[in-house]
Amino acid sequence: MPTTTTASFFLRRVAILTASFGTVLGASLAPMSAHAASTQLTLPVVVAPKAPPLDGALDDTWRGGAHTQLGWNFSQGKEATDGTDVYVVADTTYLYVAFSAKQREPVVATQQANNVGEGSDDEVFVYLWPSGTNGFFYSFSANPRGTRYQSSSENTAFSPDWLARGAVTADGYTVTMRIPLKAIRGDGRGTWLAQFARRKFAASETDTWAHDGAQTNVAQSIYAGSLTGMNAIAKSTRAQPRLAVYGLADAAAASAGGNTSRSGADVSIPITQTASILATVHPDFSNVERDQQSIAPTAFQRSYSEVRPFFTQTANYLDRVNCYGCPGISELYTPAIPTPRRGYAIEGRQGPMSFAAFDAVGDGRIDTSADISATALGNRLAISFDRTTADLTRTAGAAAVHDVVSTASIGVNDLKHFRGYVDYGHEQGTLVTGNAQRYDAGFAYYGKDDFDAISLRKVGASYSPYDGFVQLSDIAGYSAQANHTFRFAPHSRFSTVNLGGFLDRYASSREGTNLVDINVYGSVTTRAKVYASYSVGTSYTRLPGDLLRPFTQTGGSIGYNPNTPTTTSLSYYVGRYADGYLYTTYRQAGFFLAKKTTINLELDSTDWHGDVGTRAKQWLERASATYVLGRDGSVVIGARKIVGAGPPVGTSPLPVLGTNLTFALTERRGNDELYLVYGDASTFRTRPGATLKLIHYFGAQKGT
DSSP, X not given: OHHHHHHHHHHHHHHHHHHTHHHHHXXXXXXXXXXXHHTOOEEEOEEOSSOOOOSSOOOHHHHTSEEEEOOEETTTTEEOSSOEEEEEEEOSSEEEEEEEXXXXXXXXXXXXXXXXXXXSSOEEXXXXXXXXXXXXXXXXXXXXXXXXXXXXXXXXXXOOOOEEEEEEETTEEEEEEEEEGGGOOOOOOSOEEEEXXXXXXXXXXXXXXXXXXXXXXXXXXXXXXXXXXXXXXXXXXXXXXXXXXXXXXXXXXXXXXXXXXXXXXXXXXXXXXXXXXXXXXXXXXOOOSOOOOOOXXXXXXXXXXXXXXXXXXXXXXXXXXXXXXXXXXXXXXXXXXXXXXXXXXXXEEETTEEEEEEEEEETTEEEEEEEEEEEETTTTEEXXXXXXXXXXXXXXXXXXXXXXXXXXXXXXXXXXXXXXXXXXXXXXXXXXXXXXXXXXXXXXXEETTEEEEEEEEEEOTTOOOTTSEESOOSEEEXXXXXXEEEEOOTTSSEEEEEEEEEEEEEEETTTEEEEEEEEEEEEEEETTSXXXXXXXXXXXXXXXXXXXXXXXXXXXXXXXXXXXXXXXXXXXXXXXXXXXXXXXXXXXXXXXXXXXXXXXXXEEEEEEEETTSOEEEEEEEEEEEEEEEETTEEEEEEEEXXXXXXXXXXXXXXXXXXXXXXXXXXXXXXXXXXXXXXXXXXXXXXXXXXXXXXXXXXXXXXXX
8 A cells, every 4th residue: 555655646746847847947047036136135244343242242332233133934934933133243354243032942052062963952043155156155053052063165174263152041042153254265245145044943943034935945045135345354255275284193003003103284275265276195084983883774885974184175066966866876985085195186166167176196096086067047057067087007916997987967946946957977997898877867846845856867787986986887767756844833732744755666777677665754743852753665676696685674763852962762673674574673862961971872783584594683782971071172982882793685794793992082272183082983893092183274274
């Protein structure tokens, strides 16, 4: 019954999307509606005679600045239920923003360390586009404690030293911010696009300043308001060069590399207001708090996030292809590239065009990637071209490798509800022996609470970029998905209900059907912070040279305090998995041991019963304690143990026993960072070694 219902549901969605295809093409070529332009707001920024206080209090300096209110409940499309006043002042060094938020529900402010646990508290936001819709985007946010977060399209590692202070009041809270202009790259114009917003965590409500009926995202530049009078202020946004120098000392057992010391540097030199040349020598990164070990069953190779500064600097500009319902396809996967001895790069924007390229030189290999992209028709049309190469010289026991993959992508978007894309990829090189092309096209309807999409794609049997990530080649077929969020009134017991479904079916050129997924899922969150989710369906995969086998896990979760440091949950899944049944259980608990100490516990298990009486059982036990030293410092002690063998199909079976103990102290003060680490949280077994690493930034700060 679920299969029939899901298929009928998707057929209706496909009919709606197909009938709307002409609409998006017409809308993509039409000028922006007068309705969108008429709702944009302006705010004249006031230059303050003195710096306002940054202790959460609002004095006459704040109240004499530019003032506005967040009057629109973006989540539910009506007037905001609680009032929020916003004050903006500036000088030639900083932009100052203050929020005075009224709130009937209890204030939620659990996070104490900066850049940890974003989205788990009440929060206020400042969004800036200092160079208009084609320039860099900046986001600064803070919770009622003043715990802060930031991001930028300039760099995925954007982390300047800025200030936020919060204070909880009898009827809500206040947050005051000081944003350094030298951390922002603009083109000198006197009017900036801006948006102010506030999220009420318990009510699942986001209130905004500028808004439009066609808006589907709070941070959409075309619906943002404007900050005027920025001419003198904008002069302080001139780009600065950055030199990051590190020194590292490592004391370890011979099996872990032995004792060593080394140093290196990352350099960023601006060549225009919005473009830079980059270089790195002996790059290194202490990946001290990222634990990527998991026993979640999968038939495919796992992908991980990039953390090395040289690669994060250009990450937003490269590999710009689109993909809806994508079965794990990426032409550039930098974690697969060994850390180079040196590297060079360029990245930036000039008007509607963006560009980037890097050249990473390692031991016996050179990896390069380049992209040029352009937008037109008010960002409704986007075109990009990418080229990635890998050259490995002949080494003992291995032949030389030369691999080149080129991609092109065209995307259309009416910036309201419809968007689509067409992608093409072509690979050539010494390892390519057959069809090495990729075709992909998709179309979607979207809104602030909706995303429905259909895609058609074909990936050749030999399409497997050396510096890319393709979970399954030789596929041809389609995918479809539908997702919707229902929001309830503030007085309701329920906060949100999410419903969705996913369907795909692919066949290989040689063996027939090789991938099928039919799933229906949903979740509900209550005002009491209790949530529940479910997933029902079936999945089949044919790995190269194997049979079409089931890899199904259906079940659900219940929990309390979702997306917070004290999340507690229980999940259970079961289904046909290869030649047997797999039972999977996840248990998680978090609690505060003291005001600044958080304890997190996890106990997961997989239990596979083969059809012929075989059995494979595996346990993962994990515990960590985090003590917050301050806004930018913490001490973490972690322990993890994996026992037993995982399911027989998928990733390689893990050893019978793997135990990992780690200790990490991190501290940031202005332009300096300190790491003191024992072990490595991302390895299977404890690395018997300690690392001390110091980084100092000259000129511009981290990620700017």
